[in-house]
Amino acid sequence: xxxxxxxxxxxxxxxxxxxxxxxxxxxxxxxxxxxxxxxxxxxxxxxxxxxxxxxxxxxxxxxxxxxxxxxxxxxxxxxxxxxxxxxxxxxxxxxxxxxxxxxxxxxxxxxxxxxxxxxxxxxxxxxxxxxxxxxxxxxxxxxxxxxxxxxxxxxxxxxxxxxxxxxxxxxxxxxxxxxxxxxxxxxxxxxxxxxxxxxxxxxxxxxxxxxxxxxxxxxxxxxxxxxxxxxxxxxxxxxxxxxxxxxxxxxxxxxxxxxxxxxxxxxxxxxxxxxxxxxxxxxxxxxxxxxxxxxxxxxxxxxxxxxxxxxxxxxxxxxxxxxxxxxxxxxxxxxxxxxxxxxxxxxxxxx
Numbered sequence: 353x354x355x356x357x358x359x360x361x362x363x364x365x366x367x368x369x370x371x372x373x374x375x376x377x378x379x380x381x382x383x384x385x386x387x388x389x390x391x392x393x394x395x396x397x398x399x400x401x402x403x404x405x406x407x408x409x410x411x412x413x414x415x416x417x418x419x420x421x422x423x424x425x426x427x428x429x430x431x432x433x434x435x436x437x438x439x440x441x442x443x444x445x446x447x448x449x450x451x452x453x454x455x456x457x458x459x460x461x462x463x464x465x466x467x468x469x470x471x472x473x474x475x476x477x478x479x480x481x482x483x484x485x486x487x488x489x490x491x492x493x494x495x496x497x498x499x500x501x502x503x504x505x506x507x508x509x510x511x512x513x514x515x516x517x518x519x520x521x522x523x524x525x526x527x528x529x530x531x532x533x534x535x536x537x538x539x540x541x542x543x544x545x546x547x548x549x550x551x552x553x554x555x556x557x558x559x560x561x562x563x564x565x566x567x568x569x570x571x572x573x574x575x576x577x578x579x580x581x582x583x584x585x586x587x588x589x590x591x592x593x594x595x596x597x598x599x600x601x602x603x604x605x606x607x608x609x610x611x612x613x614x615x616x617x618x619x620x621x622x623x624x625x626x627x628x629x630x631x632x633x634x635x636x637x638x639x640x641x642x643x644x645x646x647x648x649x650x651x652x653x654x655x656x657x658x659x660x661x662x663x664x665x666x667x668x669x670x671x672x673x674x675x676x677x678x679x680x681x682x683x684x685x686x687x688x689x690x691x692x693x694x695x696x697x698x699x700x701x702x703x
Contacts, residue, residue: 370387370388370389370390371386371387372457373388373390373457373458374386374387374388374406376452376457377404377406377450377464380450380452381449381450381464383408384406384408384411384449385406385407385408386406386407387406387407388404388405388406389404389405390402390403390404390405390413391403391405393412398417398586398588399414399415399416399417399428399431399588400414400415400417401413401414401415402414402415403467404464404467409467410467411449411464411465411466411467412446412464412465412466412467413458413462413463413464413465414428414431414462414463414465415428415458415459415460415461415462415463416428416460416461416462417460417670417675427588428451428461428462428463428588429451429453429461429463430513430587430588430590431463431586431587431588431590432448432451432463432465433513434510434513434562434587434590435448435465435587436448437508437509437510438503438508441499441503441508442499442502442503443496443499443500443503443584444496444581444582444583444584445583445584445585445587446465446466446467446468446573446583446585447465447466448463448464448465448466449463449464449465449466450463450464451463452464468573468582468583469576470573470574470575470576470582470583471573471574471575471576472570472572472573472574473489473569473570473572473574474570474615475615476569476605476606476610476615476616476617476627477610477615477617477620477625477627478625478627482626483624483625483626484626485579486625486626486627487626487627487628488579489574489579490627490628490633491579491628491636492574492579492580492581493569493572493581493602494633494636494637494640495640496572496581496584497567497598497599497602497637498637498640498641500561500562500563500564500567500584500598501561501562501563501595501598501641502561502641503561503562505560505561505562505592508562510562510592513562513590513591513592514560514591514592514593515592517556518553518556519556519560519592519593519594519597520549520553520554520594520597520651520655521550521553523593523597523655523659524549524550524553524655524658525550527658527659527662527663528546528662530662530663530665530666531546531661531662531665533666534665534666534668534669534670535665535669536665536668536669536672539661539688539689539692541689541692541693541695541696542658542661542662542688542689542692544696545654545657545658545692545695545696545699546658548654548699549651549654549655549658552651553651554647554648554651559594559595559596560592560593560594561592561593561594561595562590562591562592563590563591563592563593563594563595563597563598564584564587564589564590564598565587565588565589565590565591565593565597565598565601566586566588566589566601567584567598567601567602568601568602568605569605571584571585571586572584572585573585589663595641596646596652597652597655597656599634599637599646599652600649600652600653600655600656601656601659601660603630603633603634603653603656604653604656604657604660604694605660606618606630607630607653607694607698608694612687612690613680613683613684613686613687614684614687634646634649650698650699650701651699653695653698654695654696654698654699655695656695657691657692657694657695657696657698658691658692658695660691661687661688661689661691661692661695664684664685664687664688664691665685665688667681667684667685668681668682668684668685668686668688669685671685672685
């Protein structure tokens, strides 16, 4: 896993010393032995994540950020639950060891999980990777997505992991409220999407699956040499919902400009790169899921742009308030307006 050593957050240092955390983990995690050293992973915008180097090996600690948080955000307990439920399933996840709900230990709820030494691809164009392997990597992503959406929810013990009813109706309402709670300026395209989405909800087709909520290339750890996913990570936004939301979210990211802070494949020659087109990627997914096509695609894309813009508005607000978990938070917040514009464009170009 790509990582840059950094000082542990001041809040964490002021809340608990490393030896106290080590003692806690020794008491609650079988086989864990200190002393420990902590290093913060870079790249995330959500829950602060740390490498825990102990005498018994390497682990990963993930916790809620400090400060005032939006209701239902940063649900590390849900991450722990879903990852534990997917152990030994067709969806690769890191092993989970312990969930700590006692905020006195490190200042917020956290959990400890397996450290997996894999590759993280931050650039979807996969520079430096052979074209044949690029195609294999995208096919593997497609396979993992289909496997996720094929999980037997009841058998996995996740039948109560989300609310019943029209997923998109609930999600539009939820992210409108979240956006309003963190709004810092008026963005015309967001206002249009907030009005358009509820008025153009697709008829509920009854599809319900486990959805990741942030399914993208850089949330996967790949084998060091093979085109194989070792773990799908960052399950904070997972729930029971509509599978096409995950699919559209991934395609949304790939439509974004390649030269931005969160690069996509916009303007790139996918054929030359060996990366499937959006139509080819959708066709491969449909084949794996045994469906003919995906209706209302423009709605799903517009919803994805809107939802992501609302998420990054929360990042922007936390950055302004001084609670963001990454130095990149201010730059990520600047994407809110461009994302809203792209969401509106995906609607306008479809009609």
